[in-house]
Amino acid sequence: MNELKFGRQTISLEEAQQRVLRHVRLQETEEVPLFEAYGRWLAENVYAGSPLPHFRRSGVDGYALRASDTAGASLAAAVCLEVVETVPCGSVPAKTIGPGQAARIMTGASVPEGADAVVMLEMTNAVHQEIGLGGTVAVHKAMNPGDNVTPVGEEAAAGEQLLRKGCIIGPGEAAVLATFGHSLVKVYKRPRVAIFSTGSELLPVDAPLEPGKIRGSNGYMLACQVMQAGGVPLLMPFLPDEADRVERELLAAAEQTDLWITTGGVSVGDKDVLAELFGRWDGELLFNKISMRPGSPTSVGLWRDKPLFALSGNPGACYVGFELLVRPYLRASQGAPDPLPPAATAVLDADYGKGSAYPRYVRGASRVEHGTVRVRPAGRDKSSIMVSIRETDCLICLPAGGRGARRGELVRVLTIGD
Numbered sequence: 001m002n003e004l005k006f007g008r009q010t011i012s013l014e015e016a017q018q019r020v021l022r023h024v025r026l027q028e029t030e031e032v033p034l035f036e037a038y039g040r041w042l043a044e045n046v047y048a049g050s051p052l053p054h055f056r057r058s059g060v061d062g063y064a065l066r067a068s069d070t071a072g073a074s075l076a077a078a079v080c081l082e083v084v085e086t087v088p089c090g091s092v093p094a095k096t097i098g099p100g101q102a103a104r105i106m107t108g109a110s111v112p113e114g115a116d117a118v119v120m121l122e123m124t125n126a127v128h129q130e131i132g133l134g135g136t137v138a139v140h141k142a143m144n145p146g147d148n149v150t151p152v153g154e155e156a157a158a159g160e161q162l163l164r165k166g167c168i169i170g171p172g173e174a175a176v177l178a179t180f181g182h183s184l185v186k187v188y189k190r191p192r193v194a195i196f197s198t199g200s201e202l203l204p205v206d207a208p209l210e211p212g213k214i215r216g217s218n219g220y221m222l223a224c225q226v227m228q229a230g231g232v233p234l235l236m237p238f239l240p241d242e243a244d245r246v247e248r249e250l251l252a253a254a255e256q257t258d259l260w261i262t263t264g265g266v267s268v269g270d271k272d273v274l275a276e277l278f279g280r281w282d283g284e285l286l287f288n289k290i291s292m293r294p295g296s297p298t299s300v301g302l303w304r305d306k307p308l309f310a311l312s313g314n315p316g317a318c319y320v321g322f323e324l325l326v327r328p329y330l331r332a333s334q335g336a337p338d339p340l341p342p343a344a345t346a347v348l349d350a351d352y353g354k355g356s357a358y359p360r361y362v363r364g365a366s367r368v369e370h371g372t373v374r375v376r377p378a379g380r381d382k383s384s385i386m387v388s389i390r391e392t393d394c395l396i397c398l399p400a401g402g403r404g405a406r407r408g409e410l411v412r413v414l415t416i417g418d
C-alpha cells in the first residue's frame, strides 16, 4: 500500500542506468594546455601529422656505414673505414657516406645518406680520431643493411589515427599529443556538480557534536567521487528538511551547475523532502525506486534540462548510488564511450551470510593472489555504515534471494574509479 501511496514503481538497476544514460547531455568542449590535459576525455581524433620518426634515426651510439663495406669483419678481423664527420642528435648530416667511409653518430641522430647501418661503438676501435675532424675506425662486426637504423614511419605512418575521440588522457596519450605538436588539447569541459546535503541533523565539520546531531560526511565523500569522475564539485551549504527551501536553493544553483546531487530525504519519512519535492515539482521523474541494496530509494529526475540525482542519506547507500548512477552519467557526459563500471569475475574470500529481496552491491576490497582476483566485503555492509567505504575498491554483485554467498564462490564484481 505504501508503494502506491508514495507512487513508487521499482525498476532494475540496469533499467535505471539506461534511463540515466539516455538523458546524458554531452559537455561542450574546450582547449586546455597539454600539461593540464591529464585525466580528461579527448574531444577529437588525433592523427599523425608526419611519419614517426620523420627521419632515418640511429638506434645506437656508434658509426653509420655501408653494410657491404663490413663483409668479413669479426672480432679477430677488422675493416677500417674513413670517418668523414660526426653527427650529434639534432643536427643534419652534411656528407653522404661513400664506399669505405663512416660517420660517428649518436643514438637518435639522423643517419646520413649513403649509410644503411650503424655499428655499435663497442664493436669498433677509433684510430687517430678527433671529434669533428674524422680519422679512421676499425669495425669488428659484419653488418646487415638496416641494422640499428629506425626507418621513417616505423612507429606510425603520416595520417595514421593514433588517438580516438573519447579516450582518457594518460601518460601514453600525452606523449602522442606532444610528439605531434598539440600544445593545446580539445577536451570535454568538466561537468560542474552542485552537491547539497539535506538534513536538519547535520553539523558542519568544525562544529562540536551535539545530542541527536552528526557531522555531515556525505558531501565531502561525494566531492571526492565527483573529482574522481572528472567533475568539479561545488559543495553547497547544508539544507534543512524543508522542501520549499530545498527547491529554492537547488534552482538558485542551476546557473552554475551542469547537474545536482542531493543526499538524504529520499525515503518515506515525514521529513524526506526530496521525495516531497518529486511529488509536486514540474520536472520529469526518471525513477524513484530501484531493486537494489543499498540505495533502493535513490531517485533521479530532470529539471530545467538538468539531471537531479537524489541519493540516499545513508552513507553506504549514497556512495554506492553515486558509483552506479552518477559516475556513469559524468563519464558519458565527458565523452567516455564505456561509461558503466567494468565487470569482472572474482573469487569470494569470505562468507556473506545475508540474503536480500533485491540484488545487493556489497562494498568490496579486492586483491590479486597467484593470478586470481579475490574479493571480500570491505567491512560491515549496512547501508548506514560509513567506515567500510575506506577500503572499498569494487562492488560485489550478489543476486537477489538465497542466503548470500559462500567463501570460494565465483562472484561478479564492478570495479570503481578509472
Ligand SMILES: Nc1nc2c(c(=O)[nH]1)N[C@H]1C(S)=C(S)[C@@H](COP(=O)(O)OP(=O)(O)OC[C@H]3O[C@@H](n4cnc5c(N)ncnc54)[C@H](O)[C@@H]3O)O[C@H]1N2
Residues within 6 Å of the ligand: 197, 198, 199, 201, 202, 214, 215, 216, 217, 218, 219, 263, 264, 265, 266, 267, 268, 269, 272, 294, 295, 296, 297, 311, 312, 313, 314, 315, 317, 383, 384
Ligand atoms: N519506513 C521506511 N524507512 C526507510 C526505508 C523505507 O523504505 N521505509 N528505506 C530505508 C532505506 S533503504 C534507506 S537507504 C534510507 C534512505 O534514507 P534517506 O535518503 O531518506 O536519508 P535520510 O532519512 O535523510 O538519512 C538517512 C540516514 O543518513 C544520515 N545522513 C543523512 N545525510 C547525511 C550526511 N550528509 N552525512 C552523513 N550522514 C547523513 C542521516 O542522519 C540518517 O541517519 O531510509 C531507510 N528508511
Ligand code: MOO
Residues within 6 Å of the ligand: 292, 293, 294, 295, 296, 297, 312, 314, 316, 317, 383, 384
Ligand atoms: O536502500 Mo537502503 O540503502 O538499503 O538502507
Ligand SMILES: [Mg+2]
Residues within 6 Å of the ligand: 264, 265, 266, 267, 268, 269, 271, 272, 313
Ligand atoms: Mg529519510
